[in-house]
Structure formats: structure tokens, C-alpha cells
Amino acid sequence: MTNLAIIGGGAAGAAVFGALLARDVDDTVHWVAGDAAPAGHGVAYSTQEEHHLLNVRASGMGLYxxxxxxxxAFSAQQRAGAKPTDFLPRRLFGHYVESQLRKRMHAAGQRQRDFRVHARQACSIRPTSQGYTITLDDGTALTAQRVVLALGALDARPLRTVTATALDSGVYVMDPWTLTSQPLSPRRLTVIGTGLTAVDTLISASKRWPDAELIAVSRHGLLPFTHPELPITPFPHQAEINASLLDCNGPAQVLATIRGVFAAHQDIDWRSVIDGLRPINAKLWQGFDARQRRQFLRHVRWIWESSRHRLAPESAETLQQLRDEGRLHIHSARVLAVDGKGPLSITLRSRATQRITRMESDVVVQATGLDTAVAFAKSPLLAKLLKSGLVVADPLQLGLLAQADGRLIGENGDVHHSLYAIGSLLRGNLWECTAMPEIREAADKLATLLATAHPEPSPLINA
Structure with missing residues (x-):
């Protein structure tokens, strides 16, 4: 009998865990889910705010x-009138994850499928002749022949332009999800970032402090675009377009080709074309060399993120109402400095005019989105893995160096045949790997691989 271990208590870890439980093989599955309850929610689905909405329709969401x-179907039972085309609260998906996990664990127990759930944090992973020894924060040591890292979002790092004084002030908020639980009463609140996390932050702040002035600032000042109210018809020539894009040499040609499609088919909804790219997004990224990937990150990423990861119509309407009322102002500018003890002084350089201005804000919230720079992560586990050479940071700081199937690569270039990752840690290889449609497909493939693979010793054991 062998042991499999999944480390990480978010939705990605839950997806791999449940997919493994559904397979009848002679092994024990250990899920090191962390001490946050309930397991499976992670950061994304732990929110209890009703207005924090999924940016995928109910029909497109699932765990397995x-x-x-x-x-x-679950949503229709929980909420009267909920439809498959709705963008529902993220907390509701968290409840769904719990329901799915309970069913999988119950069914596995009925079949005497062996599994363990550990409500602890993993502190270290060490290769041995038997596979890996995983040490938990209570001193427990687990032995596993195959290990999956499903660590989810890393803790955000302060921007380099924020002073230590501002960080110590108590009014520079690093975790947007804790904002409305803090004893604050701002007259002006500034959010750094204009992506999906920033949108949730702004909407929450508007409801908690209805008299506060809200400001959002990012380099391009671009909010996410909006999903249509109802699903749109797929672009009829998507297959030909996708084939053409896969023949492009770099992001500049990809962008020019997409713009050419929009120009030639002005009667279509551009969102249908972008959505139709989903099956080839990873292949497009993998076709870029290192220079082209840097080019994408520097020049294209901002517009891609806004176009690809769009807002639920209800969220977009709320933002527009706030802007129409004069409560919300969006600035396209670079944050040069944040300093002070409160109110904080923010120095900005306008993108349009390059003019430098300063303003004061009672609260500043950093909501700059997903951080994948593992080399700078606060995680003790990742720090030890990197120091040991068992894993290596992606050269563009997009997670860990890995193959497309999730197998991690060590510092000597060897591919581990029994150490895997899923989710945001694979962004350097897959780019699009954090949304549930991609995660549940990856989890299913990984579970099949784990259930059939024969583990090999780590190349570092005798190094």
C-alpha cells in the first residue's frame, strides 16, 4: 500500500482529494488541509459577503x-429562483464544495477507501528512500510516495513604494478580505489595484461606509470588462482562428491577429472570441519563449486580464452607480510612495500627463491580485523547499518551475516523478490555471496519473 498526500486546503486541494477518493485503488490519501475551517474554501470562497460574486456562471462552475x-442544481435547491446562467455569491460555491466533499468522503468510507484529513499545516517536505516525509506543525510525520502541492494564493507582499511607517500605521491594509471587519471609519479610502479583488474591496467598502469617498488607482486605471447578461453565441469561425493563433510567433502577432478578427467581424460580440480561446490559452503561452513571455507580461497582460477575467453584470452596475454618484473615482497612475502614520500620504504619477500629485487617504488597501513570486513568499514550507533545491522558482516568478502535467523540477534540472503541483504554482507553465473550470480538469487528470503512476525515488536523495 502506498500513501498519497495533498498539501493545501483550498478548492484545488479539495478537487484533487475528491477526485482521488472516487478512484478505487489500494492506497491511502492524506489531505493536509490546514487549520482554516471549513476545508476546501480557501481565500476565494471563504467570504461571507453576499455581493462577492463568482465571475463564472453557475453552469460553468463545479469541483469535479x-x-x-x-x-x-445545488444552487437551485439553496436559493429560490437561482438559474444556471446566474453569477452567484462565492460563499454559495463554498457551501457546494463542502457538500461535494461530504459526499465523496461518505462514499469512500462505504467502500472502505482509506483516507485521512489533517487539520494542520505542513512545515517541511523531505525526500527519503521511501518517498517523502512531510512534517506537520504539531510534529506529526507522514510518509508519502507521491505528493501534490495545492497551496493556492500566496500572501501578498507590500509594494516596494510603501514605507515601513505606513505598514506599521494600522491603516495600510494588506489583506483586502479583512477590511470590513476592522474598526475603521474612513472619510477617504484608496484601493491600489483595479482588478477583480479590488472590485470586491470597493463594493464592500461602499456598503460598510456609505459616506466614504472611494478611490481606486492602477497603472492603466482599467476595471475588468463585463460579462453579458446572458450567454452569447460562440464565434462560428473559432476553430480557424485558434489554429491561426497557434501558428503566431509571439504575443505581438497573437494580438494583431485577434484585432484583425474584430475588425473583420464588427457585428460579433468580441467576448465570444476571447472565450473561445480558453482551450488553447496554455498552448499559446507555452509557445512563447522567455523574451516573448516578458513582452506579454509588460505590454499585454493588463488588457488580457481585464478582457479575460470579467465582472458579473451586477457588480459592474454597482461600480457604475458609485461612479455616477461621485463616490468612486478611478485614477490611471503609478504609485510612487505611500507614507505616514495616518492619514497616509500617497504620491502618484499620472499615466496621461506624467504629472506628480499627492493626496491623503484615511485607509489604503492593497488589492493588486494574485502574487506568484514564490522566491519572496512568506510560506515557511516554500522557503524550505526552495532552499533544499527540491523545487525551483519559475524564472519570471510565476510560481514554480514545472512541466505541463504538474511535475515539479528540481535545481539540477531533474523532473520529479512523484512531486506535483496544481493551481497558481503552475502559472509559469500554463498561465491560465487558477479558475475552477481549469482546476477541476487538471485535478481529474492528476488523480488519474497519481492512481496509476509508479513512484520513483527523488533524484536528490543521494545528491
Whole structure:
């Protein structure tokens, strides 16, 4: 009998865990889910705010490819009038994850499928002749022949332009999800960032402090675009477009080709074309060399993120109402400095005019989105893995160096045949790997691989 271990208590870890439980093989599955309750929610689905909405329709959400019950059906039971085309609260998906996990664990228990859930944090992973020894924060040592890192979002790092004084002030908020639970009463609140996390932050702040002035600032000042109210018809020539894009040499040609499609088909909804790229997004990214990837990150990423990861219509309407009322102002500028003990002084350089201005804000919230720079992460586990050479940071700081199937690569260039990752740690290889449609497909493939693979000793054991 062998042991499999999944480290990480978010939705990605839950997806791999449940997919493994559904497979009848002679092994024990250990899920090191952390001490945050309930397991499976992670940061994304732990929010209890009703206005924090999914940016995927209910019909597109799920935890497993072979779900016991799809999310749309679950939602209809939980909320009167909920439809498959709705963008529902993220907390509701968290409840769905719990429901799916309970069903999988119950069914596994009925079949005497062996598994353990550990409500602890993993502190270290050490290669041995038997596979890996995983040490938990209570001193427990687990032995596993195959290990999956499903660590999810890393803790945000302060921007380099924020002084230590501002960080110590108590009014520079690093974790946007804790904002409305803090004893603050701002007259002006500034959010650094204009992506999906920033949108949730702004909407929450507007409801908690209805008299506060809200400001959002980012380099391009671009909010996410908006999903249509109802699903749109797929672009009829998507297959030909995708084939053409896969023949492009770098992001500049990709962008020019997409713009050419929009120019030639002005009667279509551009969102149908962008959505139709989903099956080839990873292949496009993998076709870029290191220089082209840097080019994408520098020049294209901002517009891609806004176009690809769009807002639910209800969220977009709320933002527009705030802007129409004069409560919300969006600035396209670079943050040059944040300093002070409160109110904080923010120095900005306008993108349009290059003019430098300063303003004061009672509270500043950093909501700059996903951080994948593992080399700078606060995680003790990642720090030890990197120091040991068992894993290596992606050269563009997009997670860990890995192959497309999730197998991690060590500092000597060897591919581990029994150490895997899923989710945001694979962004350097897959780019699009953090949304649930991609995660549940990856989890299913990984579970199949783990259930059939024969583990090999780590190349570092005798190094």
C-alpha cells in the first residue's frame, strides 16, 4: 500500500482529494488541509459577503468533472429562483464544495477507501528512500510516495513604494478580505489595484461606509470588462482562428491577429472570441519563449486580464452607480510612495500627463491580485523547499518551475516523478490555471496519473 498526500486546503486541494477518493485503488490519501475551517474554501470562497460574486456562471462552475451534483442544481435547491446562467455569491460555491466533499468522503468510507484529513499545516517536505516525509506543525510525520502541492494564493507582499511607517500605521491594509471587519471609519479610502479583488474591496467598502469617498488607482486605471447578461453565441469561425493563433510567433502577432478578427467581424460580440480561446490559452503561452513571455507580461497582460477575467453584470452596475454618484473615482497612475502614520500620504504619477500629485487617504488597501513570486513568499514550507533545491522558482516568478502535467523540477534540472503541483504554482507553465473550470480538469487528470503512476525515488536523495 502506498500513501498519497495533498498539501493545501483550498478548492484545488479539495478537487484533487475528491477526485482521488472516487478512484478505487489500494492506497491511502492524506489531505493536509490546514487549520482554516471549513476545508476546501480557501481565500476565494471563504467570504461571507453576499455581493462577492463568482465571475463564472453557475453552469460553468463545479469541483469535479464527474460531480455527484452540479453547482447549478445545488444552487437551485439553496436559493429560490437561482438559474444556471446566474453569477452567484462565492460563499454559495463554498457551501457546494463542502457538500461535494461530504459526499465523496461518505462514499469512500462505504467502500472502505482509506483516507485521512489533517487539520494542520505542513512545515517541511523531505525526500527519503521511501518517498517523502512531510512534517506537520504539531510534529506529526507522514510518509508519502507521491505528493501534490495545492497551496493556492500566496500572501501578498507590500509594494516596494510603501514605507515601513505606513505598514506599521494600522491603516495600510494588506489583506483586502479583512477590511470590513476592522474598526475603521474612513472619510477617504484608496484601493491600489483595479482588478477583480479590488472590485470586491470597493463594493464592500461602499456598503460598510456609505459616506466614504472611494478611490481606486492602477497603472492603466482599467476595471475588468463585463460579462453579458446572458450567454452569447460562440464565434462560428473559432476553430480557424485558434489554429491561426497557434501558428503566431509571439504575443505581438497573437494580438494583431485577434484585432484583425474584430475588425473583420464588427457585428460579433468580441467576448465570444476571447472565450473561445480558453482551450488553447496554455498552448499559446507555452509557445512563447522567455523574451516573448516578458513582452506579454509588460505590454499585454493588463488588457488580457481585464478582457479575460470579467465582472458579473451586477457588480459592474454597482461600480457604475458609485461612479455616477461621485463616490468612486478611478485614477490611471503609478504609485510612487505611500507614507505616514495616518492619514497616509500617497504620491502618484499620472499615466496621461506624467504629472506628480499627492493626496491623503484615511485607509489604503492593497488589492493588486494574485502574487506568484514564490522566491519572496512568506510560506515557511516554500522557503524550505526552495532552499533544499527540491523545487525551483519559475524564472519570471510565476510560481514554480514545472512541466505541463504538474511535475515539479528540481535545481539540477531533474523532473520529479512523484512531486506535483496544481493551481497558481503552475502559472509559469500554463498561465491560465487558477479558475475552477481549469482546476477541476487538471485535478481529474492528476488523480488519474497519481492512481496509476509508479513512484520513483527523488533524484536528490543521494545528491
Amino acid at each position: 468533472l464527474d460531480a455527484d451534483e452540479d453547482f447549478a
